[in-house]
Amino acid sequence: AQSVTQPDIHITVSEGASLELRCNYSYGATPYLFWYVQSPGQGLQLLLKYFSGDTLVQGIKGFEAEFKRSQSSFNLRKPSVHWSDAAEYFCAVGAYPFEGGGADGLTFGKGTHLIIQP
Amino acid sequence: EAGVTQFPSHSVIEKGQTVTLRCDPISGHDNLYWYRRVMGKEIKFLLHFVKESKQDESGMPNNRFLAERTGGTYSTLKVQPAELEDSGVYFCASSHPLRDTEAFFGQGTRLTVV
Numbered sequence: 001a002q003s004v005t006q007p008d009i010h011i012t013v014s015e016g017a018s019l020e021l022r023c024n025y026s027y028g029a030t031p032y033l034f035w036y037v038q039s040p041g042q043g044l045q046l047l048l049k050y051f052s053g054d055t056l057v058q059g060i061k062g063f064e065a066e067f068k069r070s071q072s073s074f075n076l077r078k079p080s081v082h083w084s085d086a087a088e089y090f091c092a093v094g095a096y097p098f099e100g101g102g103a104d105g106l107t108f109g110k111g112t113h114l115i116i117q118p
Numbered sequence: 119e120a121g122v123t124q125f126p127s128h129s130v131i132e133k134g135q136t137v138t139l140r141c142d143p144i145s146g147h148d149n150l151y152w153y154r155r156v157m158g159k160e161i162k163f164l165l166h167f168v169k170e171s172k173q174d175e176s177g178m179p180n181n182r183f184l185a186e187r188t189g190g191t192y193s194t195l196k197v198q199p200a201e202l203e204d205s206g207v208y209f210c211a212s213s214h215p216l217r218d219t220e221a222f223f224g225q226g227t228r229l230t231v232v
Binding site: 004034036041042043044045046049090092105106107108109110111 | 121122151153158159160161162163164165166174177209211220221222223224225226
């Protein structure tokens with residue numbers, strides 16, 4: 001069965017400092033990986049996704065993530081965080097969408113709360 | 119383009135009552151998904167519609183939950199009767215089957231059963 005582990009429930013980072021959020025997955029097939037962010041009162045917003053190709057993917061808001069197959073990891077990074085990055089971040093894995101049917105349901109991690117210190 | 123819309127944003131009901139959550143997907147999105155997050159836990163997949171058909175309902179917790187998508191447009195998720203453990207945030211997402219490779223999520227409905 002597939003699973004996603006986000007080992008850090010809370011992370012506190014100073015504004016301007018670098019950030020890395022960890023994500024490890026277990027998936028039987030080729031994984032399709034996502035990072036979503038949820039700001040207070042908002043829905044889940046896609047930051048970035050990976051299926052194939054370059055293992056370093058760029059997303060919105062200056063985020064990037066690196067897929068490491070040997071470590072079953074897909075860690076999210078940002079070189080310099082802003083106070084507006086304070087939110088909850090979710091890593092998710094799923095199967096690549098099949099033609100005509102779309103994506104299957106995703107398996108999510110428990111999320112990481114990011115707290116930004118001034 | 120309007121996003122995925124969910125109604126209501128919050129609902130507080132008593133144990134044993136019935137609640138119906140609604141999701142309006144993005145226009146033209148055949149795929150519609152329901153997810154749930156119980157407090158402190160991960161977001162869990164409930165079911166997936168392709169148009170009006172249930173593609174996968176393996177995540178539905180029990181028969182107190184009924185999802186419908188008549189006409190392949192909006193969807194409802196009914197909980198009857200509600201139990202305390204049903205409290206959580208219910209998310210809806212939609213995607214276009216050919217154009218999109220990710221799903222777009224609504225803001226969620228926070229359900230509290232007291």
